[in-house]
Amino acid sequence: MSWLRALKATARSGLTVERRRLEPLVAARAALGLALVVGATLALFGPGAAISSAFGAFQAAIATFQRSWRPRPTLALASGASLAVSTFLGYVTGAGTHPGPFLALLAVWTFLSGLAWAAGPTIGIIASSNVAMMLVTVTLPTSVAAAAGHAAMIAVGGVVQAALVVLLPVRRWGxxxxxxxxxxxxxxxxxxxxxxxxxxxxxxxxxxxxxxxxxxxxxxxxxRxxxxxxxxxxxxxxxxxxxxxxxxxxxxxxxxxxxxxxxxxxxxxxxxxxxxxxxxxxxxxxxxxxxxxxxxxxxxxxxxxxxxxxxxxxxxxxxxxxxxxxxxxxxxxxxxxxxxxxxxxxxxxxxxxxxxxxxxxxxxxxSRARPTLLRLAPVVAARMRAELRPDSPVFRHAVRVTAVTTAGYVLGSALPLGHGYWAPMASVMVMRPDFSQTYSRSVARFGGTLVGVALATAVVEVADPGVYASASLAVACAFGMYLLMRTGYAVSQVCVAAYVVFLLGMGGSAWTQTVYERVVLTLLGGVLAMLAYAVYPAWETPRLRGRLADWLVTDGRYAASVVAHYANPAGHVCADVREALLDTRAARIAWQEALDRATHEPVRHRGLSRAAADDAGHALAQFGRVAMLMEAHLPERGAPPVPAAATLAEALRRSTERGGKAVRERRVPEWDELRETVANSGPLMTDPLLRKGAGLLLDALDDLSESLAPPTDRA
Known part of the structure; x- marks a missing residue:
């Protein structure tokens, strides 16, 4: 796919609005938590503290909407606490007065947030959002004591959202x-x-x-x-x-x-x-x-x-x-x-x-055990360390987002616009480890920001809201964002842009100081993010053969585990078969996701065309299907064993491992050993299903080799 076509496709994807089932009660609960926090702090401590607490409650509620199976109160508390710590450390390092130490902290924090994607999208999104929010909240305090107070208000916002999840449950275990x-x-x-x-x-x-x-x-x-x-x-x-x-x-x-x-x-x-x-x-x-x-x-x-x-x-x-x-x-x-x-x-x-x-x-x-957050910490740290290698997409994402965020902060501060943090904030929020999401989110964020700022500006010009009216409008925009979050990134950004305008207006910033600056700096942040991926990419296309080889090897281990139980019957519940099945499923999904991402990349196939990839995927799916059919008829415990099955299982394992190596090295895998084993063991296989299944497995592997052969060598 050419760059022009890739940009068109990602732009359409970013601006697409999907029809999803809405959850108005959950959105109303999140907006209620934000309203309680903003109203209380506004009445007790004034607009500055209210803005800090609003960011904490806003971000904590977003965390509860992430696709995670952990308790929602835990996510809200973790988000509020981590943002509070980030804000306090950001201020005491000299944000606004000593930009050097703060820039160093920002680089470290952003790099760690990029590596956090190794632990999954939920942790990665929360970490990236904390960096983005920190860029705003560090500008609010005026002293170390005030910074501690603002951090406490942010943490309180997380506590309130967590408490509401417990006190006002909506479809518990839904x-x-x-x-x-x-x-x-x-x-x-x-x-x-x-x-x-x-x-x-x-x-x-x-x-x-x-x-x-x-x-x-x-x-x-x-x-439960x-x-x-x-x-x-x-x-x-x-x-x-x-x-x-x-x-x-x-x-x-x-x-x-x-x-x-x-x-x-x-x-x-x-x-x-x-x-x-x-x-x-x-x-x-x-x-x-x-x-x-x-x-x-x-x-x-x-x-x-x-x-x-x-x-x-x-x-x-x-x-x-x-x-x-x-x-x-x-x-x-x-x-x-x-x-x-x-x-x-x-x-x-x-x-x-x-x-x-x-x-x-x-x-x-x-039940399956899920570690608590404290026990999860060393696991996440180990996954992040494992990604510290130049060929890792997560590591390359961490390097990209760090470079873009620090460069955006420096450029935004140097430009005579004010609110320079909007450029790095836009970058860190749109950047993802893969090309299509980064580019589509960049387009969606700019488009959503443009519309949201325009709508908020029109409201401010017509109504001229005061402090409490601005707070109410900000809460209403937050409710819209929570409600429409899963319909599309562009839609949610319309609400977020208006939310920020009303929130800063509550603190005394005139709307004329936010419109032009936010639009220009958001565009700058998006352009920096897109340029960074073009200069230092992590394309999925060149790794397709590796993904295919992984699927082949795991498929082979699954089939070998199934066949081995014909030689040593153990019934229908076999831990090794189950483990091998889970591995091959994970490899299959990784292949499919990689193929989808590669489809939208402006990169040539480099040895694996789309037609060859489709044919190879079909062949391996058929291979796995045959193994599944054989699993469905595993002999009962105590049934007569089939000794020839052990030889076939070992041949399957060795042949698919060698085949995986051949796929990685861009060679056509050969199955001579497996073919000879099937021919010699066929008469000794007393189970007709095993005998037929062995032939079908070999046929599927032959189809795989044919799909990977050069066009001139295909039958």
């Missing part, structure tokens, strides 16, 4: 409920698509999000609703069962009575999963559709299906029972589950599967 419900709803949608397309793809992101949401701190674990326990693990195990039931390669034939029965079971499973998702999302009892219950309880299943499809159908019914039981709020009476109302003819295999599935489900861990 984010976790939504994450788990979205995972179950994604499974339901998958089941419906499998009815029409037996090899339909599945996006694992909802399951990964639900897994992140399931990790709780010790305090959260004491109050019972229905949020366990259902995620069940959803994880349902997905391969659905795929194996639908896929003609290992499940029912493509046409005939068995396929018709499979379609009925998939439709019933989708209805049950949707009912469980609705119950979890709203905290209500599960209302099972009678038609789905009837479809699951018919005795025709074991009469029509045989072999692997029958085992998959019985296992699916057992897992759905457990999902419904887990999703049901804990009351004295509950809705009967499908198996409890089912009258199908029992079989020895079905009874054994039901018993083993229930036993495995009860043995699953009910």
């Amino acid at each position: 984010a976790q409920r939504d994450a788990l419900a979205d995972a179950l709803a994604a499974e339901a949608d998958y089941a419906r698509r499998l009815r029409q397309d037996p090899v339909a793809p599945f996006d694992p992101v909802p399951l990964m999000t639900a897994r992140s949401a399931a990790a709780v701190t010790p305090r959260q674990a004491r109050s 609703p019972a229905e949020l326990h366990g259902a995620r693990g069940l959803a994880e195990r349902i997905r391969p069962v659905l795929a194996s039931l639908a896929d003609p390669a290992v499940g029912a034939p493509a046409e005939g009575p068995q396929r018709d029965r499979v379609r009925e079971l998939l439709a019933a499973a989708a209805s049950v999963l949707d009912a469980a998702a609705h119950a979890i999302r709203h905290g209500e009892p599960v209302d099972l559709p009678p038609g789905a219950v009837a479809a699951l309880r018919t005795p025709d299943t074991v009469a029509i299906l045989d072999g692997p499809p029958r085992r998959a159908a019985v296992r699916l019914a057992a897992l759905l029972d457990d999902v419904v039981e887990t999703a049901e709020p804990r009351t004295e009476t509950r809705t009967p589950t499908p198996t409890e109302t089912r009258t199908q003819t029992p079989t020895a295999a079905g009874a054994q599967t039901r018993t083993q599935t229930a036993s495995q489900s009860q043995s699953q861990p009910k």
